[in-house]
Amino acid sequence: MASFQKYSTKQGQLWLFKMDTGINPQTGKRQTTTRRGFKTKKEAQTAAAKLEQELVNGLLINNNNFTYQDIFEEWFTNHSQTIKTSTIATIESKFKSHILPRFGKLKIKDITKAYCQRMINEIATNIASVNDIKIQANQVFKYALKMDLITKNPMEHVSIPKQPNELLSEHSEVDKRNYWTKEEIKHFLELTKNELSYRDYVLFHLLIYTGARKGELLALTWEDIDFEAGSLRLWKTLFYNKGKFIIQTPKTKESKRLISLDPKTLSLLKKWRIRQREANMAIKNTIDNGNIAFTREDGTPIRLAYPNEKLNIVIKKHNLHPITIHGLRHTHASLLFEAGASIKEVQERLGHTDVKMTMNIYTHVTNTLKEQTATKFQRYIEL
Known part of the structure; x- marks a missing residue:
């Protein structure tokens, strides 16, 4: 409700009204507005009624000076x-x-x-x-x-x-593919085995053979690997914020998953665990890092940008087809499809929330296989 008041000016007697306009959303306190300059009380009452109706309809914005x-x-x-x-x-x-x-x-x-x-x-x-x-x-x-x-x-x-x-045309997508073929993967792993540290070689092998995100693998602890069952539990991810490494759960429940590991990958991990323990004993490393599987020499977590940097170095040095770290995950999914895995199997292994993400990879793989059909026919008929 409005209150009305007469006041004096050099021009004579005028009217004003005051009205409660509700709660200020920033301070949480009630606020009022005052309107002046009305020649008669009736004019002030008419203006007050209009203002009250605007407030009811939400047409007047309280404290319209907010930036x-x-x-x-x-x-x-x-x-x-x-x-x-x-x-x-x-x-x-x-x-x-x-x-x-x-x-x-x-x-x-x-x-x-x-x-x-x-x-x-x-x-x-x-x-x-x-x-x-x-x-x-x-x-x-x-x-x-x-x-x-x-x-x-x-x-x-x-x-x-x-x-x-x-x-751009569809042909440009071929030039910008963010995945490798089976032959390119074999070549890359051979290069990393010969030129990088054993830790880095195992890390890249794991990225390719599991399709895991880099943050998931850099947060991996030895307790997450079941060597007897041949499985890997992915349920957390590494994040760096304001000078600190943080281990946190992933965004979606689908990202928490248990995946199988092949005998070769298990063997590499066993060898890396032994080497890591021997290195820690040699330098008398006493840092409590939660038993993280992939660390720097001093036992602290590896920077999230490190795998990207190493990948780019190898690609540039050997003039490989350029892809990103995420491209290794894409590659894993592509090769799974080519090996005969179902859409559901790939979705669960990669932890995709939406099957559309999996289908996008499946589409490009099936297109590649279709292109090979004519070649297969030619080879068969010309034998």
Whole structure:
């Protein structure tokens, strides 16, 4: 309800009203607004009734001086309590690098659809993962909408521009394949066996023969390997944040899995465990690292970037087809399909949450096999 009051000015007697406009979402306290300059009490009453109706309909935004940065900080304070440390670091990085420099100082009520579209277009020219940026930026607008700080979400209908590589022909995908053939894998493993340390050779062998993520293998402890049953338990991952190594559980329940190991892989792991113990005894290493299987010489965990760096060194030195560490995981899945594994088997072994991820790999493998069909026919008929 509004209260009305007459007051004096140089122009004569005027009217004002005061009204409670609800809870300030930032302070949690009630707030009021005062409107002045009405010639009569009836004018003040009419204006008060209109304001009251706008509040009821959500058309008036309480404290419309909030900036995007203000709302981000409030949203993130709550959101960060529901997600993992690694996710917190990722989100903070995206906001610091891409979102807050473009939106932070603007009043959230003044940000338009057109501005959002321009900013997304600009970001898309610099990074490929622009959709992830849009999703995170949109979280703040959705929160503001939920808290009645804005009446419409300006980011809602913003479109993601196509990346240049998405407009290329299908033939370009062949040149950018992020996996190796069986022959390329054999050649790579032979190179790593001869040129890298035994630890690195076993690590790359395990990446290829299990399809595990690098963070999963770098968090591996000897207790996770059952040498009798021939199995490997993947249920945690290594993460580095603010100068500390953190062992945390994976994002999805599907990532927690038990996979089988072949006799050759088990043999390599046994040899590496013996060598690691002998090396620790030689330097009298007393670091308590939780019995991690792959460590640096001083017993501390291996940096997450280390496998990437070693892979790139070998590729460049021997002019191999360039792939990423994730490409080794893709390679494992591809060769499983070629060996006759089912989609379900590959999905479970790799810990894919969505079968679509597995199907994308399956599609390119089946296309490769189809291309070999004509060659098989030719070889048969010309014998």
